[in-house]
Amino acid sequence: MDKKRVVHYVNQFYSGVGGEEKAGMTPFSIDGATSVGRSLEAAFDGAIEIVRTISCGDNFAAENPDVLAEKVVQWVRESDAAFFVAGPSFAAGRYGMACAVACQAVAEKLGLPVMAAMEPSSPGVDMCKRVTYIVPTSDSARSMREVLKSMGQLGVKLLRGETIGLPHEEGYIPRGIRVNVTAEKRGARRGVDMLLKKLSGQPYTTELPMPVFDRVPPAPAVKDMRSALIAIGTEGGIVPKGNPDKIEAHNASKWCLYSIAGLEGLAKGEFEVAHGGYDPVMATENPNRVLPLDVARACQKESLFGGLFDKYPVTVGNVTAVRSAEKYGREMGELLKEQGVEGIVLTST
Amino acid sequence: MDTFELRRVHVSDVTFGEKSSFSRGILTINADDVRSVVLQDRFIKSVDVQIARPGEEKRIVPIKDILEPRAKANGDPVFPGCGTEPDYIAGTGSTVVLDGVCVVTTGTMVNFQEGLVDMTGPGAEYSLFSGKINVALVIAPVDGLGKHEHERAVRLAGINVARYLGSLAVEAEYEPEIYPATSPFDFPELPKVVYVCQIIAQGLLHDNYIYGLNAQGCLPVLFRPTEFMDGAVVSGNCAAPCHKHTTYHHQNNPIVEDLYSEHGKTLNFAGVIVAPVRTAFADKERICRQIAKMAEMLGTDGVILSEDGGGNPEVDLMLTTRLLERSGIKTVIVTDEYAGSDGASAGLADVTPEADAVVTNGNGNQRVTLPPLSVIGDIRTVERITGGHAGGLHDDGSIDMEIAGIMGSTNELGAESLTTVLI
Incomplete structure (x- = not known):
């Protein structure tokens, strides 16, 4: 060679x-x-x-x-x-x-x-x-x-x-990547064998050591809600009719930003559920159940906060890879901050 | 209690014919007979019956559920409580199994959680259903039917056809498979093992039925292991196709089978706790506390705990493990992972240090390319089902998707041999 x-x-x-x-x-x-x-x-x-x-x-x-x-x-x-x-x-x-x-x-x-x-x-x-x-x-x-x-x-x-x-x-240091392989025995049998070892005090090896999660410190409280620009957003997959950017039902590859300018609430038929991880029937009937624009408008009228940001960030949080979720969260946060948003109500499903 | 007998009737082929019958390994189906079983339901507009055999160039999508045809030798209906009286305890007496055949419900998509089975090619390597002779029911609902009603009609159609086909083989020759009755009081010298089987109970295509009752309102139930084998749990579920427990998986629960193989030898298989998984945290606490209480009352030494679905059920998985281990009950978890397509993300949504013995059945996010095959159902749905994505279906009919869309590929009862390693 x-x-x-x-x-x-x-x-x-x-x-x-x-x-x-x-x-x-x-x-x-x-x-x-x-x-x-x-x-x-x-x-x-x-x-x-x-x-x-x-x-x-x-x-x-x-x-x-x-x-x-x-x-x-x-x-x-x-x-x-x-x-x-x-x-x-x-x-x-x-x-x-x-x-x-x-x-x-x-x-x-x-x-x-x-x-x-x-x-x-x-x-x-x-x-x-x-x-x-x-x-x-x-x-x-x-x-x-x-x-x-x-x-x-x-x-x-x-x-x-x-x-x-x-x-x-x-002879290399594990790269932190999990790959699929075929085992000699099916999962059920491996489970029974592992339990028998655990019961008799013999050494056994877990196939999946517990992952370590980052801790996200909560942001400081909004100083003056009466003047603050507030947003709403969700991982619940509420998207405009037809899911224009085709956010996947699971392991979403993107997040999107859609307008709610001038809307008093999310009308049935105008918005739909792209999320594959929960029963969508109630939210299809009334999308405000997942993304509460109707209530946000009511609060706005009572001057509970200064203004409502006229777009909302959305993705599908359904068996989504944590690395993707971290990326989307960071991007959403940066965008909202740039736009002067001081707080967000993030609904999850 | 007497022993339970499974009468395994081996099926070598399924064909269409004049008269529905079973003879010498051949299941003959009169398609009109099957259609009339399905069309009893006024919510179903039409049904097409098709056969897909192992190795054939066929792809079935979108699949809601898969069931194994069975029948009670004494004429009681299997799947007790599903449109019939729940007036007997499943897993007693004798039950006939059409071994090698599955009933597959497909047709108009209800929602994203439906999956795919390929009968040949790389997709077939991921699913035991690719090795079955599948009788596919391509079902269209009446116009304007709601999603819940649509799902129920298709679920009941699958149950009724599985009962009907099973009943054709009641007189056939069989190989007996004997399951002794189990009891927490047997084999006091052996460690007492309880199997805790999660079942999702969270709404449309996220539900399971215990003796016909939606598990949403249930607390954990104590089962004899054989109860699953008569269809005491029916699937209306859930989440990703790769890790949904189909009704077939419940009927053939591999953890039940493999614990039985050790029963009286290395352990006493004391029973099964069937545990609903709800979304609200209060429900999770309520149910997990009851699981731990029941396990303690039975004097359990060890538990195998299998997950159903992914994401929020991991909260129940970890809470149950924590409670059991703190009671001195050794626990092994059987699950799968969502580690991202690159395998570099944390694969579980919750963790606990007590979970030190875990079996994983693979990473559902792994990408796969599947060649074009002739389609039973509707190929366009592969871009919308869980595991699919827009643009995943190519002009020639080949597909890029995640194995999350393949039925049972990372089955969390450990029915397959897929697992992961860290590289």
């Missing part, structure tokens, strides 16, 4: 510029490989040629991640590379973060396979593990030889486009 063109990232120490006193250096690029890079080429058994090495001072990288990312993307693109490798950075915090910034930028902007090597608790791991195969290392460079060997074994498979197996089989 022809040698694949590879770009390698190392910090200022491994590029031979200097130690801590050179940590402020801006990103720079050198032709070919460093000494670590040459060992890496050997670990790949001749499958790669490091055509370029990118380096940067650790402090500069930590303080200017966007600058580093932009330079890395530019230089990797110029090099016509097929693969990007960073490190190993072992337990070095700033170096690991720089590797993570570089890997993430190359993977997301250029769509190339990327690889790094870090100590599993290094802060760079969480930053880039979703898009990067990270070989786990010990905390110091004493294990350099073994780490490079592991990188070579996994990297060759990545270059060949082979299916990559489980983290403990292939």
